[in-house]
Amino acid sequence: DAGVTQSPTHLIKTRGQQVTLRCSPISGHKSVSWYQQVLGQGPQFIFQYYEKEERGRGNFPDRFSARQFPNYSSELNVNALLLGDSALYLCASSPGLAGGLGGELFFGEGSRLTVL
């Protein structure tokens, strides 16, 4: 069975540009969450979407936005990129709003964004 897939795996942007990252959840999973992992730190929660609705948002500026499509895939958009946005962006899926049977999330390999 396919796991969580993310694209692109690596990308380089310059300051001020915009980026879109994509995520396909595990088949049957209806919830997608996004996390930002800056080098040397733990992942930080950005968004959760469930049934195409935003169910939670972390402490990130409005330059960050996301959406979920009818097939439960998701996009994360970041506008007006800053150097500090350089990070590994992780997508995680789960069957329902509360995570797996015990609340665990299933993570993709991530999209590594470098902002120059």
Added chain:
Amino acid sequence: AQSVAQPEDQVNVAEGNPLTVKCTYSVSGNPYLFWYVQYPNRGLQFLLKYITGDNLVKGSYGFEAEFNKSQTSFHLKKPSALVSDSALYFCAVRGLNTGTASKLTFGTGTRLQVTL
């Protein structure tokens, strides 16, 4: 607010010896606790979780963790370390009353180095 502390940036252990990676947490109410492992340039892999019940939980690859409510700790352990266990380990917590069900709060990670 919920938080996780991993007091050791790195843990070094010889192959065949037991290992412990420490984690303490702070959360309102009863916690959901998780350990994830991250190999270089990869996403997070779920190892184990504590929801309720037995304080000693067993997970993947021979890892186990002990929940101690009085000390608010959830230390990861393995009786006999392997060189292939070398990776970055993250402890995470989710409170049962978290409005955003999938919001995990991660620690800063502990790098485990197992040598021959």
